[in-house]
Amino acid sequence: MKRIVLFVLTNLAVMAVLMVTARLLGVDRFLTANGLNMTALAGFSLVMGFGGAIISLLMSKPMAKWSAGVQIIEQPQNADEAWIVETVRRFADKAGIGMPEVGIFEGDPNAFATGAFKNSALVAVSTGLLRNMTREEVEAVIGHEVAHIANGDMVTMTLIQGVMNTFVVFLSRVVGYAVDSFLRKGDSESSGPGMGYYITSMVLDLVLGFLAGIIVAWFSRQREFRADAGAAQLMGRKQPMINALARLGGLHTAELPKSMAAMGIAGGLGKLFSTHPPIEERIAALQQG
Numbered sequence: 001m002k003r004i005v006l007f008v009l010t011n012l013a014v015m016a017v018l019m020v021t022a023r024l025l026g027v028d029r030f031l032t033a034n035g036l037n038m039t040a041l042a043g044f045s046l047v048m049g050f051g052g053a054i055i056s057l058l059m060s061k062p063m064a065k066w067s068a069g070v071q072i073i074e075q076p077q078n079a080d081e082a083w084i085v086e087t088v089r090r091f092a093d094k095a096g097i098g099m100p101e102v103g104i105f106e107g108d109p110n111a112f113a114t115g116a117f118k119n120s121a122l123v124a125v126s127t128g129l130l131r132n133m134t135r136e137e138v139e140a141v142i143g144h145e146v147a148h149i150a151n152g153d154m155v156t157m158t159l160i161q162g163v164m165n166t167f168v169v170f171l172s173r174v175v176g177y178a179v180d181s182f183l184r185k186g187d188s189e190s191s192g193p194g195m196g197y198y199i200t201s202m203v204l205d206l207v208l209g210f211l212a213g214i215i216v217a218w219f220s221r222q223r224e225f226r227a228d229a230g231a232a233q234l235m236g237r238k239q240p241m242i243n244a245l246a247r248l249g250g251l252h253t254a255e256l257p258k259s260m261a262a263m264g265i266a267g268g269l270g271k272l273f274s275t276h277p278p279i280e281e282r283i284a285a286l287q288q289g
Contacts (some may be wrong), residue, residue, distance in 0.1 A: 050159075059157040060114040061101075061122050068112075070103035070124045080130065082108050087142050088123050095150035097121070109133065109248065114147035114154060121149045131141055137244040140231050144241065147230025153223045160219050164212035167203025172208055176201030213273055220275040225285050236284050246288075249279035 043065075045211030059253030064070060076082035088102050109128040123145045129138060141224070143163035147156070228245070232238040276282075 021041075022138050033113070038174075041170060045170035045173075046099055048169045049164075050162035053158045053162040053165060057116045057154060060116060060154065062113070064114045064122060065103065065125070068105045068107075068124065070105045070122070072103045078215065083135070084138075084142070086127065087139055089187035091143050091146040092149075092235055095146055095230075097146070097150050100146070100149060104130075106111045111141050111145055113148045116154065118149055118152060121154070121241065125148070133244065133247055136240045137247055140235060140240040140244040143231035143234040144227045144244075147227040148223070150229075151223070151226060151230060153227065157216070157220060157223070164216055168205060168208040168212055170200045173197075175204055196274055217273050217275055221277045223274050224282065228282050228286055229289055232286060232289075242283050242286050245279050 005232055027232050065072070067197055068174055073081050076085055084104070085102050089099055092099050098121075100115070100121040100123045103122060103124040105124055105126050107128055109123040109126055111123070113121055113123050116193040123142065125138065125142065129141060133141070172269070175195065176197040176199075180194050183196040184194055209250045231241045235241065277285075
């Protein structure tokens with residue numbers, strides 16, 4: 001809850017700074033004179049920016065179960081399932097969080113954690129992970145996912161995404177309105193925004209959204225380093241996590257749905273948009289930490 005309050009307050013503070021800056025520079029007077037209500041736009045941007053991100057977070061568990069085909073282990077049917085559940089329970093107790101739901105999904109090696117709340121999250125591992133790793137390596141991967149939950153990474157990434165969305169909506173429409181007002185200067189008969197507004201704001205939505213995606217991915221990569229370190233701490237030593245990462249580096253890992261990619265053990269396309277750092281960097285960070 002503290003993290004949520006701090007992020008919301010930070011977002012509100014930055015929005016206030018933007019509005020004060022616009023007022024000092026006279027931008028708000030120009031835009032207001034041309035029909036734009038900056039206060040209303042700020043409120044609209046906050047709702048649009050955080051609304052979708054928070055809804056996605058609240059729906060993350062059921063969507064993960066459906067999209068990845070996760071089978072929840074209600075009652076372990078074999079020794080492997082019993083061991084997975086017990087491992088998650090042990091790490092959850094050590095991390096001080098409630099027992100997550102535990103599930104298995106079919107596919108290449110991967111695992112993920114999701115959920116809106118620390119004490120009612122979900123940890124899922126793939127059948128490929130269980131087939132291709134030793135128990136100690138799987139244990140390290142589970143520790144990594146439990147560390148994501150304990151660190152509150154699902155909420156943090158949602159809030160960061162919400163902040164980025166808010167600025168994209170706000171700035172694209174402010175610039176769009178300014179461009180439209182300039183193009184229609186002297187046209188007193190027109191009312192409401194014109195094509196200049198719609199075209200500019202749509203283009204900026206794409207461009208700024210592209211840049212925001214890079215920022216969100218950067219934050220996600222930093223969270224992976226922290227979760228790796230958290231797994232090593234939960235296990236009491238670094239080597240199992242290092243071994244698990246080295247093993248992942250030589251395997252074809254499953255591509256998770258976009259909504260869960262940031263909380264997986266591996267994944268991401270391209271350096272700037274990758275939700276995970278290169279395996280070599282993660283191993284080096286653990287060795288040096």
